[in-house]
Amino acid sequence: MEASELLKKVRKIEIKTRGLSKNIFAGEYHSAFKGRGMAFSEVREYQYGDDIRSIDWNVTARFNHPYIKIFEEERELTVMLLVDISNSRVFGTQSKLKKNLITEIAAVLSFSAIQNNDKIGVILFSDKIEKFIPPKKGRSHILRIIRELIEFTPENNGTNISEALRYLTNAIKKRSTAFLISDFIDDDVETGIPRFDEALRIANKKHDVIALHIYDKREKEIPDIGLIRLKDAETGENSWIDTSNKHLREHYSKWWRNNQRYTDEIFKKAGVDNISISTDEDYVKPLIQLFKRR
Secondary structure, three states: OOHHHHHHHHHHHHHHHHHHHHHHHHHHHHHHOOOOOEEEEEEEEOOOOOOHHHEOHHHHHHHOOOEEEEEEEOOOOEEEEEEEOOHHHOOOOOOOOHHHHHHHHHHHHHHHHHHOOOEEEEEEEOOOEEEEEEEEOOHHHHHHHHHHHHHOOOOOOOOOHHHHHHHHHHHOOOOOEEEEEEOOOOEOOOOOOEOOHHHHHHHHHHOEEEEEEEEOHHHOOOOOOOEEEEEOOOOOOEEEEEOOOHHHHHHHHHHHHHHHHHHHHHHHHHOOEEEEEEOOOOOHHHHHHHHHHO
16 A cells, blocks of 8 residues: 555544544543552641551651651553454455454544553454554554554464463553454364453453454345355355355354354453444444443
8 A cells, every 4th residue: 555545544544533532432431441549649748537557657757747648540541452453354245344443443442542641552463463562652653553453464364362362461561451353253163162261361350351343244144145156364265155055044144143152151251341343333332332331
């Protein structure tokens, strides 16, 4: 992509998502993701009724008069975006590709974070860690994130959510709010069951993980349109299927429902808040509902 075209795309996304984060999400984000813990603010003279456990004995000894420590809630957070950039994101039959929807949502969350004075970092992953952008503040940092989401080409095609979660756990020492953005197509080949449950449970003990499931409605069921050729975006394998075969369509729909049930159970057992957003859906309402739920 030429530099001028890339800049136009980045600017277009910035205008849309920055406005949303400022006018719609600001209050909800601030309420949903408050600081975790207390930070020292100042000392003042002891007053009747103050908790004696808050006395600063060093300052008290220096002035020969009791002083106490004042603490305030830490407001600054570290926000991490774990973004699935495997080839299955390059799919969409409605208004936009999953990739484009993911980029917009990531941008909204990024602008919401810096408006709340939070740091924002990114882990781009396929079946390996493709790129790590350390947490920072500022508009230029977010524009870099948007550029990477638009033009970054992964080396690998597959998906390994566990690898991304393990990297988060090891690389980010301070507790963070981590948005895991993926289509969650990451099943065990033999069982067909999602395989990231253990890594998610461990990551959510250290961090506050929120899962955003991005999907296209054509992934839920196959339409009856006759003989078609399909290509697996992650393996590159081509196959012809007869979509007029009712048994085949029902079998696929059953797989999708089972996959979603297993995934929902994983989120529930790990204590992870989650929402699903379709490519033909306005993502504003689901995000606001998520924020208010917290």
